[in-house]
Amino acid sequence: MVTTLDDTKRAAIGEKLADLKALQNLIISNDQKLIDACPDEDVRKRLQNMLEDDQKNLGIIETVIVQYGIQAEPSAATKIFIPQFEKMMSGDEFTYYQKLMQHELMKHGQAMSGIIIHKAAQKVGADIEVAIGPLNTVNFEGRAHQEQLKGMLELVGVREMTGKDADQGLWARVQDGVAALSGVFGSIATQNSDKQDMNIQTLIRLDHNKTNTIFTEIGATKDPQKLQEYFGQLYKDLLVHAQAEEEVVYPRIRSFYGDDNTQELYDEQAQMKQMLDEIKAMDPTNADEFRSKIKDLMEAVGDHIRQEESTMFSAIDNNCSDEQKEQMATEFKAAKSKLQQEMAA
Missing domain, CATH: 1.20.1260.10 (Ferritin, core subunit, four-helix bundle)
Structure with a gap:
């Protein structure tokens, strides 16, 4: 493990x-x-x-x-x-x-x-x-x-x-x-x-960009120590991101994004959390198998990201004012900070 x-x-x-x-x-x-x-x-x-x-x-x-x-x-x-x-x-x-x-x-x-x-x-x-x-x-x-x-x-x-x-x-x-x-x-x-924390789509996209970069780093190495380092950061980032979205973003968008679409986002993240725990239990010295499981995770996360950045972002733009998007961003950042502090403790 x-x-x-x-x-x-x-x-x-x-x-x-x-x-x-x-x-x-x-x-x-x-x-x-x-x-x-x-x-x-x-x-x-x-x-x-x-x-x-x-x-x-x-x-x-x-x-x-x-x-x-x-x-x-x-x-x-x-x-x-x-x-x-x-x-x-x-x-x-x-x-x-x-x-x-x-x-x-x-x-x-x-x-x-x-x-x-x-x-x-x-x-x-x-x-x-x-x-x-x-x-x-x-x-x-x-x-x-x-x-x-x-x-x-x-x-x-x-x-x-x-x-x-x-x-x-x-x-x-x-x-x-x-x-x-x-x-x-x-x-x-x-x-x-100046506006890095003023728009919820900007903050979510920053998280997505960082996640994609870690996946690229994992794909470029077979060093067990580096694999463990990259996965450790990926594990924490994805859990905190998912939990903050579920606390702040998804409840806010359900009324205009629809019950089925919103539930799909929850279900995808539940699957992602299960995959993270399965990978966490693996031995990173078995680099090929470890990276294979990471690839499966990457595909699942990629599908989730594409849905959020296309239909979910569009729905937010069409139904939320700039002030509402700014408030959501403030709450999202605060939720992430609190979760990170709890994880560190």
């Missing part, structure tokens, strides 16, 4: 994502502190724009964690760092310039963490890259914020030391550079990622 559904490398990425979320909350809190204490109207306005970006990006990080499928606690180091940083930023020992500099350093650390997560995903599994794709926007905006903060630091630092305004050379160049980057990348990335 499959000896474990957990993998240390995936758990490590899960912890890093939990760090990312905890530090993003800290950044948001610190944005507000800097805004409240800001001596310059122009700097305050730009910090307010950053706060709005950071609040949106927290939602993206939360969505990524749910799509990744592993709920973890932040690292011990992060738990120690956060209260120390909050104390430092709340005290009077540091000037505004020094606090702004610490904020820029944290933005840098956050951007590097996002890059490291992506690099680790490339070594662990393509399905992880699919799940964490929206982090690209968070990383991009974090780096853009760094550039803006450099300009703010120049302005605030010179003013603290001399009482006069700095020449605007660096500040102007920073603003021009950020505007140019935003024109090329920002609008597309932000508009797409």
Whole structure:
């Protein structure tokens, strides 16, 4: 039988994502502190724009964690760092310039963490890259914020030391550079990622894409250890996805999708759960037989996905308002998060 559904490398990425979320909350809190204490109207306005970006990006990080499928606690180091940083930023020992500099350093650390997560995903599994794709926007905006903060630091630092305004050379160049980057990348990335958790079809399709990627990974290896790793993630992802749909989506669509069609979705997922448990009881060292059973599962899941993405999605579009689809997405994400936490416990 499959000896474990957990993998240390995936758990490590899960912890890093939990760090990312905890530090993003800290950044948001610190944005507000800097805004409240800001001596310059122009700097305050730009910090307010950053706060709005950071609040949106927290939602993206939360969505990524749910799509990744592993709920973890932040690292011990992060738990120690956060209260120390909050104390430092709340005290009077540091000037505004020094606090702004610490904020820029944290933005840098956050951007590097996002890059490291992506690099680790490339070594662990393509399905992880699919799940964490929206982090690209968070990383991009974090780096853009760094550039803006450099300009703010120049302005605030010179003013603290001399009482006069700095020449605007660096500040102007920073603003021009950020505007140019935003024109090329920002609008597309932000508009797409901003709505990752706003549409139920989008969230379900993200799950389907990740599932299909894991099936591809399984089909490409005969290594028992990799087979066990991929199946462990597939098992958890499919169970959580199915349960969340049965709690949130299927009861909502029955009235307009029809009793027979909706019951068919329930029945298909019941069959899928049975197949998952049968595969879980198998020995993955018998790679050929293991992969053969996975192929049967893939075909059953593929049929289910095609029905959902064609007739079910169309029925939702025809019978639900944008607000209803957004509410369903919020409830679906919350249900998945709760189930993942229960599974981790």
